Amino acid sequence: AGKRNPEMDKEAQEWVEAILGEKFPGGQAYEDVLKDGQVLCNLINKLSPNAVPKINSSGGQFKFMENINNFQKALKEYGVPDIDVFQTVDLYEKKDIANVTNTIFALGRATYKHDDFKGPFLGPKPADECKRDFSEEQLKAGQTIVGLQAGSNKGATQAGQNLGAGRKI
Numbered sequence: 001a002g003k004r005n006p007e008m009d010k011e012a013q014e015w016v017e018a019i020l021g022e023k024f025p026g027g028q029a030y031e032d033v034l035k036d037g038q039v040l041c042n043l044i045n046k047l048s049p050n051a052v053p054k055i056n057s058s059g060g061q062f063k064f065m066e067n068i069n070n071f072q073k074a075l076k077e078y079g080v081p082d083i084d085v086f087q088t089v090d091l092y093e094k095k096d097i098a099n100v101t102n103t104i105f106a107l108g109r110a111t112y113k114h115d116d117f118k119g120p121f122l123g124p125k126p127a128d129e130c131k132r133d134f135s136e137e138q139l140k141a142g143q144t145i146v147g148l149q150a151g152s153n154k155g156a157t158q159a160g161q162n163l164g165a166g167r168k169i
Contacts (some may be wrong), residue, residue, distance in 0.1 A: 038055055048074065068091055069088060078107070084102065086100045107122075
C-alpha cells in the first residue's frame, strides 16, 4: 500500500472508463472492480477486438483468475513488454495494486504504437528511435576534441577566490 499513488489509480480508472464508455460502479474500490478481470478483458477487447474471446462472468475464483491470465496474454500480444505485466496474485489477492496500475499505464503507452487507435491516451508518448548517420569526416573531426570529462577546465583557475578568512602567518 505504501507504493500506491492515489492520483495514478484515479487517472488509470478514468482512462479505463473513457475507453469502455461506462463508469465504475459507485461505492466499490478501484481494485475490487478490477479483481475478477472482466473489466480488464473488456478493455483489451475494445483496444484489440476479440483479443480475449471468452470472458468468464461466473464460476468462482479459478474462472476469474483465468480472466486475468487471458488479459495478461492479450497484453503481451498487443505490445506491452513482459516486464510491465503484473502477476495474477498482485490483483486477485491485492498483493500489489500499484503494479496493476503500472500495467494499465504500460497499456496506455502501447496504444501510441497502434495507428488505428484514436481514443484518449494514457501516460507519456514513448520515444521513437532517432538514428543518426555520421560521415567518416565528421567522426574523425570528433576525435580531435578533448571532452570536458577528460580533465580540461578551459582555462579556469582559482586565482582571486577568497573563501573564509585569510591564513595569518
